[in-house]
Amino acid sequence: MDAGSSHTALYIYEWPAEKDNNTGRVEQTHLCKVKGPGISSYASAPVKAGESLRLCMEEAKQWVPGKRHHQTPLYLGATAGMRLLNMANSSASDKVFQAVEGALQKFPFSYQGAKIISGQDEGAFGWITVNYLDERLKQGLETRGALDLGGASTQISFVSDNYDGSESPSNSVTFRLYGNDYNLYTHSFLCYGKDQSLRMMQAHQSQAGPATVLDPCFHPGYTATKNYSVLYDSPCVSDRKPKDAPDTFTHIGIGDFLQCQAAVKSVFNFTSCKYSRCSFNGVLQPLLQGPYGAFSAYYFVMNFLNLTDTSVPLEDVKEKLKRYCATNWDQIMQQHPEVKLKYLAEYCFSGTYILTLLTEGYNFTSESYSDIKFIKKIKGSDAGWTLGYMLNLTNMIPAEAPDTPLLPHPGYVSVVSVIAVLLFILFIVSLRPLWPRCSKQPQIV
Numbered sequence: 453m454d455a456g457s458s459h460t461a462l463y464i465y466e467w468p469a470e471k472d473n474n475t476g477r478v479e480q481t482h483l484c485k486v487k488g489p490g491i492s493s494y495a496s497a498p499v500k501a502g503e504s505l506r507l508c509m510e511e512a513k514q515w516v517p518g519k520r521h522h523q524t525p526l527y528l529g530a531t532a533g534m535r536l537l538n539m540a541n542s543s544a545s546d547k548v549f550q551a552v553e554g555a556l557q558k559f560p561f562s563y564q565g566a567k568i569i570s571g572q573d574e575g576a577f578g579w580i581t582v583n584y585l586d587e588r589l590k591q592g593l594e595t596r597g598a599l600d601l602g603g604a605s606t607q608i609s610f611v612s613d614n615y616d617g618s619e620s621p622s623n624s625v626t627f628r629l630y631g632n633d634y635n636l637y638t639h640s641f642l643c644y645g646k647d648q649s650l651r652m653m654q655a656h657q658s659q660a661g662p663a664t665v666l667d668p669c670f671h672p673g674y675t676a677t678k679n680y681s682v683l684y685d686s687p688c689v690s691d692r693k694p695k696d697a698p699d700t701f702t703h704i705g706i707g708d709f710l711q712c713q714a715a716v717k718s719v720f721n722f723t724s725c726k727y728s729r730c731s732f733n734g735v736l737q738p739l740l741q742g743p744y745g746a747f748s749a750y751y752f753v754m755n756f757l758n759l760t761d762t763s764v765p766l767e768d769v770k771e772k773l774k775r776y777c778a779t780n781w782d783q784i785m786q787q788h789p790e791v792k793l794k795y796l797a798e799y800c801f802s803g804t805y806i807l808t809l810l811t812e813g814y815n816f817t818s819e820s821y822s823d824i825k826f827i828k829k830i831k832g833s834d835a836g837w838t839l840g841y842m843l844n845l846t847n848m849i850p851a852e853a854p855d856t857p858l859l860p861h862p863g864y865v866s867v868v869s870v871i872a873v874l875l876f877i878l879f880i881v882s883l884r885p886l887w888p889r890c891s892k893q894p895q896i897v
């Protein structure tokens with residue numbers, strides 16, 4: 453289970469038991485999205501965090517054959533929402549885990565624990581998932597970098613030839629998989645998921661605590677009354693809460709892409725870098741290299757905006773987004789009556805944030821932008837950290853390459869069948885001396 457900051461999802465993976473040490477065979481067979489928010493939102497009512505998981509667990513009981521329930525390991529990994537809750541109030545986060553654990557242990561699966569996973573693991577397992585599903589690991593091919601944009605944190609992970617890991621050990625993870633060594637660069641930026649970065653930007657815009665905030669990242673005609681205490685209720689912004697602010701402010705959209713870009717840029721710090729090169733906030737980042745897969749909110753947002761085609765020049769992408777942001781809010785709502793209003797209101801911000809994070813933050817250029825592919829699934833399985841996490845915990849990826857058979861499986865079947873037929877014929881022939889002799893000569897009486 454992926455207990456994310458915005459929601460929890462249960463993934464069921466399946467593989468043939470006799471081949472569990474072989475790759476390319478694990479498949480996601482089911483995804484159940486838990487109703488309601490992520491488990492970290494239940495800090496004030498932890499029992500409800502456990503209850504929220506029940507329906508998906510019942511569904512899992514139906515999907516996994518009854519006789520396999522006890523053999524099926526169940527893991528829950530929590531990401532940035534629980535990292536933040538744990539920072540703000542560790543006893544509340546413990547209570548949420550207790551409730552979740554209590555709820556999960558009531559089911560007949562082999563429960564393996566619920567825990568917060570580190571940002572490094574989140575990045576590295578996302579990279580493993582993408583490259584495992586692409587079959588790049590098994591075949592020893594050039595790997596694909598992984599870009600994950602969540603609600604509360606974002607990860608970048610890739611292999612770069614000029615990176616040996618010694619400059620910043622906390623950004624490197626080494627693996628030996630199928631006989632190949634990988635030295636992976638990975639970083640998770642806490643607070644730089646799209647929900648927390650929106651808070652940081654709005655906190656920046658409203659630092660003086662005004663009653664009205666004019667927001668270039670929301671459409672013209674958009675107005676809403678928002679609560680200062682809700683906006684600042686996160687460790688990502690809590691230290692910036694204005695002292696004499698009123699309880700609420702009026703949030704007014706003005707839909708100006710260029711101003712929005714400038715406002716988004718204010719959440720990144722580019723002032724110092726003690727390494728050979730940095731992305732932002734003084735974090736090491738080696739030279740970008742190779743193709744990238746960008747998933748989760750990268751995909752949701754760019755797919756909604758019809759901007760997943762990265763062969764379109766970056767300047768044209770920005771121009772389209774500029775026009776979209778300037779569109780009146782009434783018109784946007786009329787055009788998309790089926791989309792959740794919260795998502796709809798935020799696509800201009802989210803699109804601008806994605807382009808700014810990629811170009812200003814990670815240093816993608818007009819040329820290297822086309823190396824990114826916005827993806828949701830690979831061969832039927834969702835891109836995300838869960839598959840890599842469970843492959844690791846179940847020891848499914850061997851460090852050494854499995855002995856390659858001289859013949860593929862169907863080849864063996866044919867050879868064995870032919871030998872069996874030959875042996876049978878030989879056996880019949882060897883019985884020949886025992887056959888009753890029948891003579892065609894007329895018998896002389």
Ligand SMILES: O=P(O)(O)OP(=O)(O)OP(=O)(O)OC[C@H]1O[C@@H](n2cnc3c(O)ncnc32)[C@H](O)[C@@H]1O
Nearest residue numbers: 456457458459531532602603604605645748749752
């Ligand atoms: O990784 P963390 O940071 O813990 O967060 P998460 O796992 O909950 O994050 P997701 O990738 O599920 O979602 C990322 C963000 O995208 C939002 N989101 C999900 N579906 C969306 C959609 O269809 N359109 C727009 N946004 C969406 C969601 O509310 C989050 O703000």
Ligand SMILES: [Ca+2]
Nearest residue numbers: 456531602748
């Ligand atoms: Ca996530």
